[in-house]
Amino acid sequence: MRTRFPPSPTGLLHVGGLRTALYSYLLAKQTKGSFLLRIEDTDRAREVPGAAENIVESLQWAGIPPDEGVMLQDGVIAESGSHGPYKQSERLELYQAYAKQLMDAGHAYPCFCTTERLEEMRKNQEALHRAPMYDRHCLHLSPQEVQTKLDAGEPHVVRMKVPHDRLIECTDDIRGPLKFQSATVDDQVLLKSDGWPTYHLAHVVDDHLMQIDLVLRGEEWLSSLPKHLLLFEYLNWPAPRYAHVPLLLNADKTKLSKRQGSVAVQEYMEKGYLPEAMLNFLALLGWNPGTTQELFSLQELIEQFSLERVQKAGAIFDLTKLDWLQGQWMRKLTADEFAARIRPLVAEHFPEAAADKEFTKKAALIQQRITFFKEAPDMMGYFYRDPTVSVKLLASAKQKVTKEQLPMILETLIRSLDAIPEKSWNEEGIKESVQAMMGEANLKLGQLLWPLRAALTGREYSPGAFEVAAMLGKEAVLKRLKGAKNIL
């Protein structure tokens, strides 16, 4: 199956767009077909420089690059495929030729109405509580009048002629059977006065010529569907299958907008979300597998996705589950992968991390505590620098460690740990030593471990005292304990 994602380059790729692209990608892949990226740059006024690049890069980041169309080649944006060009601005002659064909067949007509007249007309229609629709003023022009205006070079658009007595039917792959009375469909502009096509014409021409089997797009296009169906009919082309996915919503259930949070894929990229988490999250917003599985790799999505299980109702874009998925995917990384990802970041702050043979082991200690890679340097600082500790941190009401007990506790720790032979300096050996201390000094485990861990890490939260102490080595541990004792 050939599917496509056709964004217009008017801004950064939107998360809703990414979800639509993902669904299209999954369908293409599960049928061993192709996923195309076409750039719909027919609105020159709204085009944003760099937007096409951002779209391509965002898809690349997400791990769902196109097989055909506009794509990145050696890091540069390019086009590839045998159905091109893939930017609509490079296909203008095509649209103009088909517009002419439609006019010749009587399915479209030139319209010379000015914007002012159209505005006036709509105002009147609204005042009469009628649906604003083109009144066909120019359809009733005589051939001579039309020719005269054309010869005079009068600016005009091309409108499609919609019959008023048709029932247009279609079965949407998500929504099921749909019906529209053609009388309520406007004579849509197909070609603007500058000769560029509108979405409607371009969609029909391109998706036919590019041999697209399934048009997957947002629900906002549902009301334009009859226009597209009619165009396919006029052009004598088989219509593709259609599937209109429900919208992503703000918390107040309006169409997702950037007023209420981040909607650009790039923002999530920059915040440090894993593409795996983002894809997993987006897939589950509107689709469910019919099982209780929650974690899906891209491969699993390809295997299990189906339009039948896509929701009809819009879904509120609520990030709380994304954060949970982020944690899940962080923890699914192998220790080596995880270490490799954070090592450069940590090395920026602590250059010795770059060549640290123990780095992977240290990284493993924070993996189940981290949410974003960028937190790593902060979480690992005490492995490379002596921490600053305070009496306030060393004492703990919860662990029943008072300020007054601190000198005795630290003294005990120093004396006992110092007695551990170098070859027994590991988690187990340290644990045994601390347990022995409990009995001798009549202290609870927490009363020893809290000050130990605090002195070693300088932090309220961290991996466990045994792990950290073993990792740091005897010398560093004793040095830090003595340092802590000195500030009392």
Place this chain on the structure above:
RNA sequence: GGCCCCAUCGUCUAACGGUUAGGACGCAGGAUUUUCAUUCCUGCAAUCCGGGUUCGAUUCCCGGUGGGGCUGCCA
């Protein structure tokens, strides 16, 4: 206003007419634990309303209500 779409816990959702309406996130409590996190357990929490069809409606039909989308020479 017109046309179209939609409606289950706070959120994402499951339940081919028969279930104590299930799961996940979040929240609350608990277990494990030296802290935090992880993991595990428990709890709170929903079928928009009204008719109809049926022995029986979350489910099918109709109406209402509510929400949304479109209504551009934007996409």
